[in-house]
Amino acid sequence: xxxxxxKELRAVLARFAEARFRHDLQPTGRSSRDLxxxxxxxxxxxxxxxxxxxxxxADDLLERLRTDRGADxxxxxxxxA
Numbered sequence: 001x002x003x004x005x006x007k008e009l010r011a012v013l014a015r016f017a018e019a020r021f022r023h024d025l026q027p028t029g030r031s032s033r034d035l036x037x038x039x040x041x042x043x044x045x046x047x048x049x050x051x052x053x054x055x056x057x058a059d060d061l062l063e064r065l066r067t068d069r070g071a072d073x074x075x076x077x078x079x080x081a
Contacts, residue, residue, distance in 0.1 A: 004045045006065045013058055016042050016051075 004012075016038040023031035039051050046057035 003061060003065075006062065009045060009058055009061060012038065012042050012045055 016035075019031065019034040019038045023035045039054070042051065042054040042058065043049060046054045046061065048054040048057050
C-alpha cells in the first residue's frame with residue numbers, strides 16, 4: 001500500500017470531521033452524502049473497510065510520519081556536526 005502524503009491525509013481527516021459534525025448537528029441528504037464521500041475517501045486512503053478502522057489507521061500513519069520526520073531531523077543534525 002502506498003502511504004498517503006501527510007498533508008492530504010490531514011485534509012481528508014479535517015473534511016471528515018467537518019462532515020461528521022454537520023451531519024450530527026443537522027442531518028440532511030447533502031450532509032449524508034458528504035459524510036459518505038469523505039468516509040469512503042478516508043477508508044481508501046488508509047486501506048481499511050470501516051471508518052473506525054480508518055481513523056485508527058490514520059492515527060498510526062500520522063504517528064509514523066512524525067517519528068520518521070524526527071529521525072530525519074536527528075540524522076541531518078548528526079551529519080551537519
